Amino acid sequence: MADLHLTNVPDALHERLRQHTIERNCTMSAAVLDAIERELARREWSKHLATRPTTDFGIEVASLITEVRTSRDA
Template structure:
């Protein structure tokens, strides 16, 4: 299995990582691997999302929410 060495890591980041690993009862190595996987997954998801066509709802989201709130408030009265 390949190895990765991180040089010149800021002390505050190293301490945060150590604390995070300890709180989760995991090794720092397992914690770093998980963080890298999550970031790569996040990046790939954003990339796929950017490729999707836009959906025209006919109005902006704020307008739709406002309409729903008015309807909800009318039903409560």
């Protein structure tokens, strides 16, 4: 397994990470690895989504959402 060392981490970010690890009861390494994995997965999903064809509903999505909410709340 490879090592990764971070330098020049801003104090505010380090403190946020420290608080996060306390809340999750995990190590800094585990929290950073989890964040990196989630970000890479998010980027891969975004790339995948960008390759999918668009769908034309014949109506603007905002109007469709408003229509559904209105009918649901009635």
